[in-house]
Amino acid sequence: MGEAIVVTSGKGGVGKTTTSANVGTVLALQGKKVCLVDTDIGLRNLDVVMGLENRIIYDLVDVAQGRCKLNQALVKDKRFECLSLLPAAQTTDKDSIQPDQMKKIIDTLKADFDYIIIDCPAGIERGFKNAVAGADHAIVVTTPEISSVRDADRIIGLLEQEKQVSPPRLIINRIRQHLLKSGEMLEIDEIMNILAIDLIGIVIDDDGVISSSNKGEPIALNPSSKAAMAYRNIGRRILGETVPLMDLDEKQGFFHRVKALLGMR
């Protein structure tokens, strides 16, 4: 029986889709059977980031409304046998599927896959409720900005009311070292102080993320990039390993604190 992990944020554009694509990819790299589910109906992206757009025949809404079998809608990744995508519909809106239908689909997928990564749309309305309905775990993505942290806090509050979801874990995305050093960006322990949930990883802001998304090749596939390392480490932490943070920064103090936050000495 697999585990379903929803990737959510509240605020838009902070990196949910990027995180879903890369976390799914690194888990597949580890040989796990992974299904990515795009629940951003009407604004689907995950297929593009994965480079699978041209293989889509059916989508999530087709499955929910019985126009095809679940298996028919799954798009096989071109690189990994063990990685599949259930794409969102592009032509309808978020109301065309209900949370209980969503839960049924995720439950069915859990029988066949080790991990189901659910890419959640921005916002706290129907799309969020759909995405969370079948989830066992949650990853909250934030950037080191006040508005993003505020929305993450709101989402954490809502996730805490979802009894079937385990306590959410945090990814801080798009960290820019020069801003951290100059104190212009919220520091990691300031964010942790507010949100008070477990940190599962930090990802630097990396131009490579954007170019690889455009090419439909998740950056996690390029082992020379630091963002890729970060995603690989997140993947290993999801698998239950204790992975120290890689050295992003020369400044000792910074890492000491982050290590402490990750529960390491």
Next chain:
Amino acid sequence: MPATQSLVTIKGRKDGLVLVMNEACAYRDLLIELKEKLAASTNLDQNGPVISVKIEVGNRYISTDQRDQLKQIIHSYDHLKVEAIHSNVLTYAELDQIKEQEKIVTMVRIVRSGQVLSVQGNLLLIGDVNPGGVVSASGNIYVLGSLRGVASAGQGEDGNNAVIVASIMAPTQLKIGETISRNERNTAEVLTERHRFECAYLDDHIGKIVIDHIQATIKKGNLPFTFNKM
């Protein structure tokens, strides 16, 4: 009952009048005598300064309507002002209401953005109020943690005496009774406020007293059950 025994005794004090009412007679008789006594009082100078009046009804239960009635009679004299009506008797309902207002509601949690925590009585919150979160109480608010959101205390009667206490006071807005104050500091500054707030408790598993950050303690959900139950 001998006609000579008076049911209403008017006593003059430095700070005003005290009306002591017989507690055994019929209420109706009290009103009759009160009116007579007031009408007969030659020393009540109509043009003098306002005189405060306290009414002692002793061991007699008196309802809100009856209180209003007494006030109305006395206030028909322009210069008399009822300061207080004191009775030794309370109904259970009134007692419950007082208990409700005086009780302390203990909560162990983080009030996150978009959440509202509202209680009757005094709120003791062990945890933070994050920006965008709201706590409200009819009495006082005590936050053992950071107050970075909105706190409204004294949202019941007599609200102006309420207080708001926080280990880290960095609210976006405070309200006491009907008075509101805003924090003019910018949000980034408030967010960077650090705190290390610690909690000691007996850990059942290891049989030792453990000291941990309160946030970590809340997160683990392993506070002793007396806390959790509340």
